Amino acid sequence: MKYFIETYGCQMNVHDSERMAGLLEQSGYDPATSDREADLVVVNTCSVRERAEEKLYTRLGEIREMARETGRDPIVAVAGCVAQQEGEALLTRSPGIIDLIVGTQRVKMLPMLVAGQRDDRRSPVIDVTTPYDEPSFPLGITRRADSAKAYVTIIEGCNDFCTFCVVPYTRGHERMRPKAEILREVADAAAGGRKEVQLLGQIVNHYQAPDDPTCDFPALLEAVHEIRGIERIRFASPHPRHTSDRLIAAVRDLPKVCKHLHLPVQSGSSRMLALMRRRYTRETYLDTLQKIREAIPNVQLSTDMIIGFPGETPADFEETLTLTEAARYHSMFSFKYSERPNTLAAKRLPDDVPEEEKTRRIVAVQQLQRRIQWSLHEQSVGCTVEVLVDHTSRRRAWELSGRTGGNTVVNFPGDPNLVGRIVPVTIRRAGPNSVWGEMPDGAPPGAGMSPGVAARGAATREVRP
Numbered sequence: 001m002k003y004f005i006e007t008y009g010c011q012m013n014v015h016d017s018e019r020m021a022g023l024l025e026q027s028g029y030d031p032a033t034s035d036r037e038a039d040l041v042v043v044n045t046c047s048v049r050e051r052a053e054e055k056l057y058t059r060l061g062e063i064r065e066m067a068r069e070t071g072r073d074p075i076v077a078v079a080g081c082v083a084q085q086e087g088e089a090l091l092t093r094s095p096g097i098i099d100l101i102v103g104t105q106r107v108k109m110l111p112m113l114v115a116g117q118r119d120d121r122r123s124p125v126i127d128v129t130t131p132y133d134e135p136s137f138p139l140g141i142t143r144r145a146d147s148a149k150a151y152v153t154i155i156e157g158c159n160d161f162c163t164f165c166v167v168p169y170t171r172g173h174e175r176m177r178p179k180a181e182i183l184r185e186v187a188d189a190a191a192g193g194r195k196e197v198q199l200l201g202q203i204v205n206h207y208q209a210p211d212d213p214t215c216d217f218p219a220l221l222e223a224v225h226e227i228r229g230i231e232r233i234r235f236a237s238p239h240p241r242h243t244s245d246r247l248i249a250a251v252r253d254l255p256k257v258c259k260h261l262h263l264p265v266q267s268g269s270s271r272m273l274a275l276m277r278r279r280y281t282r283e284t285y286l287d288t289l290q291k292i293r294e295a296i297p298n299v300q301l302s303t304d305m306i307i308g309f310p311g312e313t314p315a316d317f318e319e320t321l322t323l324t325e326a327a328r329y330h331s332m333f334s335f336k337y338s339e340r341p342n343t344l345a346a347k348r349l350p351d352d353v354p355e356e357e358k359t360r361r362i363v364a365v366q367q368l369q370r371r372i373q374w375s376l377h378e379q380s381v382g383c384t385v386e387v388l389v390d391h392t393s394r395r396r397a398w399e400l401s402g403r404t405g406g407n408t409v410v411n412f413p414g415d416p417n418l419v420g421r422i423v424p425v426t427i428r429r430a431g432p433n434s435v436w437g438e439m440p441d442g443a444p445p446g447a448g449m450s451p452g453v454a455a456r457g458a459a460t461r462e463v464r465p
Contacts, residue, residue: 001118003029004038008055009046011236012200013080015151017044020079020110021143027111036066040075040114045082047166050338053082060094075099075117079107081170085341087128103128104171130172139184148196148390148402148420149232150189154182154220155201160239163277163344164266164306164337167202174202179209183223190229195422196388197224198234205238205247218250225254231422232388232405233257237264237304241280243288252296259296260330260407263288264304268323269316272309275349282323289327300330300406307365308337308358310349317361324368330376330408332369336362370432377408377430384426384440385410389418401434409434 003024007017020042021031032038043059046052056078063076077100078090084103091098099117102110106127113125144150157172158165186197199220201207209215215223217235224233233256238247240263251257263285267273270281280288292299305320324332336358339346385404393399393411400414402423411434412425425437 001029001039002032002037003040003042004032004035005042005044006035006059007044008052009044009048009080011151011198012153012156012202013044013046014145015142015153015200016080016104016107017042018142018144018151020044020107021145022141023108023111024114025143026141027115035063035074036070036072038074040077042077042079042110045078045080047081047085047170047340049335050340056082057094060097064097075114075121077102077110077114079110080104081166084128084130084170085166088126091124099124101126101128103130105130139181139188142185144189144192144194146194146390148194148388150186150192150194150197151200152182152185152189152197153177153200154207155204158202160203160279161277161344162266163275163349164309164340166340166343169342171202174206176207176210178211179215179220179223180211182220183227186224186230187227190227193420195230195420196232196234197230198236199224200236203237203239203242204235205242205244216246218244218246221247221250221254221257225256231256234260234407237262240265240285240288241278243292245291248292248295251292251299258405258407259298260300260302260405261292262302262304265323265327266304266306267309267312267316268320269312270319272312272316275311275345276306276309277344282319286323286326298406300408301327302331302407303327303329303333305332305334305365306337307334307362308353310337310345310351310353312337312353312361317364320365321368324365324372328372328376329369330373330406332365334362334365334369374430374432377432377435380408380427380435381430382427384424385437386422387412387425388422389414389420391419392416410437411435412437412439414439 005017005021007014035041041063043056045056067073076098078098079102081104083101087101090101099121100113109127113127117125154177155174157174158167159174161168189197205217207217207220265285266276266278268282273281339351387402387404387410389400389402391401393401398413399411400418401411403409410425424440426440427435427437429436
């Protein structure tokens with residue numbers, strides 16, 4: 001029996017897919033290179049935006065057509081946030097193709113649920129129960145898809161209930177993992193050759209260890225910093241409201257912690273932020289950015305932005321543009337607002353910004369951000385930076401790609417054996433989304449760095465929503 005997992009959405013979804021892959025392999029499944037040779041196809045879904053949700057239904061139609069063409073009849077499972085959100089309604093929208101619907105809290109049950117369907121496929125099985133257990137997994141079960149870095153969940157769920165956000169309804173209330181368990185998983189990832197760890201949580205900087213009252217998120221960063229073999233530490237996503245002086249100091253003072261902060265602002269208008277229930281204002285957000293930059297002059301910042309939130313006026317949008325200009329983010333994820341089921345905005349606020357106006361506004365903010373990114377990247381030309389090599393280029397076999405500590409994507413020619421190493425690269429050319437460079441003459445490939453581990457055969461595919 002072979003499995004194939006396709007993933008939509010955030011890093012937490014990617015990590016959930018790694019866990020599902022590990023559970024399936026422990027149960028005797030082998031990885032498939034594509035859905036066309038799989039006996040089990042799992043679509044791990046995202047419902048943060050309508051576009052990501054619609055991709056599920058398109059994909060299910062493609063799987064149905066693939067089955068007709070090949071004569072195969074794979075078990076089809078839908079997991080993740082759309083599975084949790086829609087449950088049985090998925091069967092009405094896509095009749096006759098889904099065998100199994102698995103909610104966000106039932107990932108651990110996947111092999112058992114699949115086994116039941118293998119024995120009897122007369123009717124689909126739905127398990128979207130929400131026990132909201134502590135978000136833990138047996139050590140070593142995760143089949144990590146990346147040879148250079150490892151995702152480690154420290155929090156699952158959220159208690160903030162921002163009016164636009166579906167996460168509290170699909171991931172549940174906030175639950176923290178024990179500090180000791182997190183450190184064991186990080187150490188296991190380091191023993192497997194991973195150089196970078198990314199700590200995950202809906203509000204990652206709200207962490208408070210359930211097994212150590214003295215351990216908040218900055219203290220957890222300090223503890224992870226002590227683990228041998230880990231050379232870079234990232235985290236996503238912190239909430240601006242919980243970005244304390246202690247956290248800023250930890251990012252500044254701990255060498256392994258990357259000098260990059262992703263601080264989702266969502267809007268540049270204080271009026272919009274109040275409607276979104278973000279609990280900060282434009283002014284306090286910009287004050288936080290100033291404090292960060294004063295403490296960490298070389299920090300690189302990124303953000304999320306929602307365009308066309310209910311009630312957004314031209315004046316509100318102009319404030320988003322001026323905040324973007326002032327913040328000078330190194331990258332931005334910007335999205336047109338779409339109603340999400342069960343959210344407070346969907347219940348209370350009419351989606352009153354016309355679609356064509358949303359499109360006009362998002363094009364404007366993306367053009368501004370593109371100019372800012374290009375300008376910032378041009379400032380790095382001539383500099384030599386340390387790059388953790390992630391993978392070889394999909395376009396050119398001889399080109400490598402990796403990221404700086406500040407999260408800038410760097411492309412450069414090199415030996416594929418450098419994947420998993422941290423190497424020096426001198427930047428020669430800048431673009432709006434990445435830069436190009438070359439290793440300095442005489443620099444031994446990965447000098448002083450141990451090689452990463454080779455990635456196993458691909459049985460998962462990540463698709464950005």
